[in-house]
Amino acid sequence: MDIVNLDHLSANPLLPEVQEAMIHAIRTDFGNPSSQHKLGDRASEALEKARESVARLINSGSPKEVVFTSGGTESVNLAVKGVAWAKAEKGKHILTSNIEHNAVLRSLRRLKMMDYKVSSVPVDSHGRVNPSDVATALKEDTVLVSIMHSNNEIGTIQPIEEIARITREKNVVFHVDAVDSVGVVPVDVQELGVDLLSFASNPFYGPTGVGGLYVRRGTHIWPLLDGGVQENNRRAGTENLIGIVGMGVAAELAARDMKARMAQMKEMKEKYKIHQIIQITLVMRIIIRKDKETDRQIQIQIQIQTGYLIWEI
Ligand SMILES: Cc1ncc(COP(=O)(O)O)c(C=O)c1O
Numbered sequence: 001m002d003i004v005n006l007d008h009l010s011a012n013p014l015l016p017e018v019q020e021a022m023i024h025a026i027r028t029d030f031g032n033p034s035s036q037h038k039l040g041d042r043a044s045e046a047l048e049k050a051r052e053s054v055a056r057l058i059n060s061g062s063p064k065e066v067v068f069t070s071g072g073t074e075s076v077n078l079a080v081k082g083v084a085w086a087k088a089e090k091g092k093h094i095l096t097s098n099i100e101h102n103a104v105l106r107s108l109r110r111l112k113m114m115d116y117k118v119s120s121v122p123v124d125s126h127g128r129v130n131p132s133d134v135a136t137a138l139k140e141d142t143v144l145v146s147i148m149h150s151n152n153e154i155g156t157i158q159p160i161e162e163i164a165r166i167t168r169e170k171n172v173v174f175h176v177d178a179v180d181s182v183g184v185v186p187v188d189v190q191e192l193g194v195d196l197l198s199f200a201s202n203p204f205y206g207p208t209g210v211g212g213l214y215v216r217r218g219t220h221i222w223p224l225l226d227g228g229v230q231e232n233n234r235r236a237g238t239e240n241l242i243g244i245v246g247m248g249v250a251a252e253l254a255a256r257d258m259k260a261r262m263a264q265m266k267e268m269k270e271k272y273k274i275h276q277i278i279q280i281t282l283v284m285r286i287i288i289r290k291d292k293e294t295d296r297q298i299q300i301q302i303q304i305q306t307g308y309l310i311w312e313i
Pocket residue numbers: 009010070071072073074076101103148150151152177178179180200209211
């Protein structure tokens with residue numbers, strides 16, 4: 001049976017060029033980029049080539065501003081906790097919006113347990129943050145603002161440039177969770193004026209479990225992991241080279257084909273009048289528990305989950 005995948009943000013089929021590059025890397029670039037010998041050099045070259053491709057996709061000023069991670073969640077954790085820890089002496093207040101992904105919300109929940117103070121700006125009926133709400137909510141001790149680029153459920157794109165102007169003026173670090181935007185719609189970190197930007201490879205036909213964090217030169221973050229000096233001392237541990245090579249090729253293709261992909265998406269949206277997608281999942285659980293007295297007991301739980309919406313009929 002053919003599967004029609006309408007969940008492209010979670011995982012996309014790997015493009016043939018991406019698959020080929022990864023298979024080539026498995027065969028030839030299996031070295032460790034940190035090794036001081038020929039195999040290591042070859043692996044390191046492949047790593048840096050991918051870094052350049054990813055940096056180009058987001059128009060980073062330098063490939064050195066790209067830190068490879070294991071995906072969106074790690075990038076967000078590194079950004080949010082990394083800044084909070086690095087700036088703890090300056091202040092402990094963090095500002096976010098109330099429609100962020102759990103990667104942000106739960107990182108902040110963790111920080112709250114560590115005495116950080118978190119506040120949220122609301123969104124309007126289109127899910128949009130009002131930049132003047134951000135300006136008003138900033139405090140003397142605010143060290144970080146974290147607002148997503150596009151929302152993973154309703155797709156609203158936030159006024160990132162305007163918010164960045166406000167944070168820059170107040171000397172507050174600005175992190176943007178752009179996991180659902182990078183490689184899908186144009187994201188230019190210099191034009192946006194952000195300090196940190198999280199992304200993942202799978203939304204643009206790269207492999208899952210690979211991502212990155214853009215860290216503007218001069219932005220100080222503490223690493224989450226302690227260990228080696230990989231990724232410019234920002235992310236210890238041997239890189240997932242094969243996955244990163246795949247992401248690099250996917251980034252090149254996304255930059256090349258973005259306009260055509262966006263046009264195709266628009267055409268499909270208009271043709272099928274797809275508005276939003278309703279996802280209704282029926283989860284049925286049958287739990288069989290042995291009861292000591294009756295010897296047997298069956299319990300059935302039915303749970304209905306609704307999430308997104310389906311089309312406009
Ligand atoms: C907006 C947003 N942020 C973060 C994440 C987490 O990314 P990952 O699943 O790559 O860890 C997702 C994943 O769906 C997302 O949509």
